[in-house]
Amino acid sequence: MRTTSAVLSKIFTQRFYIQNTGFFLVLFYLLFGVVNGANLINYHKALMLGFLENYSFLLLVVLIWTSYALKCTGFILQTFQLQGYDFLFSTMGSIHKPVRWRIWLMLHTAIYLPVLIYAGIAVVIAVQQHYYVQAVLVTLVNIMNCVWPLTLYERKLAQPDIIFFTGHIQRWINRHFTKPPVLYFLYELFTNFPRRIVSTKLFSTLVLWLTFIIMERGEYFDLRGLQVGVIVCVLLHMQLMVHHRAFDDTYLNFMENLPIKLVKHYLRLIGIYLILFIPEMIIITVNAYTKTTVYGLVTVCCTALSLLVLFRCLLYFPKMNPEVHIRYTMLTAFIVLFMILGYYQWLAILLLQIASAIIFFKKYRQYAPYIAPES
Numbered sequence: 001m002r003t004t005s006a007v008l009s010k011i012f013t014q015r016f017y018i019q020n021t022g023f024f025l026v027l028f029y030l031l032f033g034v035v036n037g038a039n040l041i042n043y044h045k046a047l048m049l050g051f052l053e054n055y056s057f058l059l060l061v062v063l064i065w066t067s068y069a070l071k072c073t074g075f076i077l078q079t080f081q082l083q084g085y086d087f088l089f090s091t092m093g094s095i096h097k098p099v100r101w102r103i104w105l106m107l108h109t110a111i112y113l114p115v116l117i118y119a120g121i122a123v124v125i126a127v128q129q130h131y132y133v134q135a136v137l138v139t140l141v142n143i144m145n146c147v148w149p150l151t152l153y154e155r156k157l158a159q160p161d162i163i164f165f166t167g168h169i170q171r172w173i174n175r176h177f178t179k180p181p182v183l184y185f186l187y188e189l190f191t192n193f194p195r196r197i198v199s200t201k202l203f204s205t206l207v208l209w210l211t212f213i214i215m216e217r218g219e220y221f222d223l224r225g226l227q228v229g230v231i232v233c234v235l236l237h238m239q240l241m242v243h244h245r246a247f248d249d250t251y252l253n254f255m256e257n258l259p260i261k262l263v264k265h266y267l268r269l270i271g272i273y274l275i276l277f278i279p280e281m282i283i284i285t286v287n288a289y290t291k292t293t294v295y296g297l298v299t300v301c302c303t304a305l306s307l308l309v310l311f312r313c314l315l316y317f318p319k320m321n322p323e324v325h326i327r328y329t330m331l332t333a334f335i336v337l338f339m340i341l342g343y344y345q346w347l348a349i350l351l352l353q354i355a356s357a358i359i360f361f362k363k364y365r366q367y368a369p370y371i372a373p374e375s
Helices: 002-019 021-033 037-053 055-081 087-093 097-128 134-156 167-178 181-192 194-217 223-236 238-250 252-259 264-278 277-290 294-316 322-341 345-362
Strands: none
Touching: 002 021, 002 055, 002 087, 002 097, 002 238, 002 322, 021 194, 021 223, 021 238, 037 055, 037 097, 055 097, 055 134, 055 194, 087 134, 097 134, 181 194, 181 238, 181 264, 194 223, 194 238, 194 277, 223 238, 223 277, 223 294, 223 322, 238 252, 238 294, 238 322, 264 277, 264 294, 264 345, 277 294, 277 345, 294 322, 294 345, 322 345
């Protein structure tokens, strides 16, 4: 049973943290990167006391924790739908129910652990400050967030054909619309993985909002500061890029054999990430159009699009697993950041575009689906 638990932990826990690296980077930025290191402990203590003293604030925090529990639950349920993971039904179904429930609990708490740690510290502070009712509420909410998903996992095991959320929407779209190739991946996200795209966009919006708030409170507007926030937003989209590669590997291999020019494939790739980043472009334009020129807005949007396309093109290298991909994207992001700070934005954009085109036109026809080596 220990071997089974270890395998399941790799399938669920390890994959969850790898695929959501961008999400956790942004979370780390929001919780620790915007605060002076000397005031970090006092800041988080004040934040915890804030939602312990105010029930409206506590309700908001509880909703955020529950949203994260939904994200964890959706990830586990969607894993059962992925190609190559059909064996999970027979594997989990062959385990005795009490043991299986313990395994479900172990897997769910492992990916829900960041909230449990933060909530645990909040409970300790609540007890120290004699907020006993709030301590009980926080404890009960997090226990429930660890327990109620287990019934959904059992339901999925008993009814494999159930789609978590979007079955009716997907069937309606299929009946009424013929999708162009540029929308294939976006359609996959919105119909089969809505929580992934929605959570990415919500946190990306939060980063931009925080960036504008910081500059507004500092009574300044610096295009370079905005581009720092945009780079963080791009890094947040890395989980979608890994999913994009998996989608292409699984469903779009046939397109390589069609009489389509390579440049059209490249334009389709650019179009995907241009459409994907439209919400952020709208937010940037609405908040910055009175503070900068059209030239400045175009520079910011071109930087974001160039980074998105290059980060996706890096996944055409044959041995580019998610961990290696993170290293290269982070290194590229730091280089681009220093070029932006030195006012070399358009040189950075040009180099990113050249690198993307070279990688794509050289590797696209040679690319083979990535297969993780057996450990």
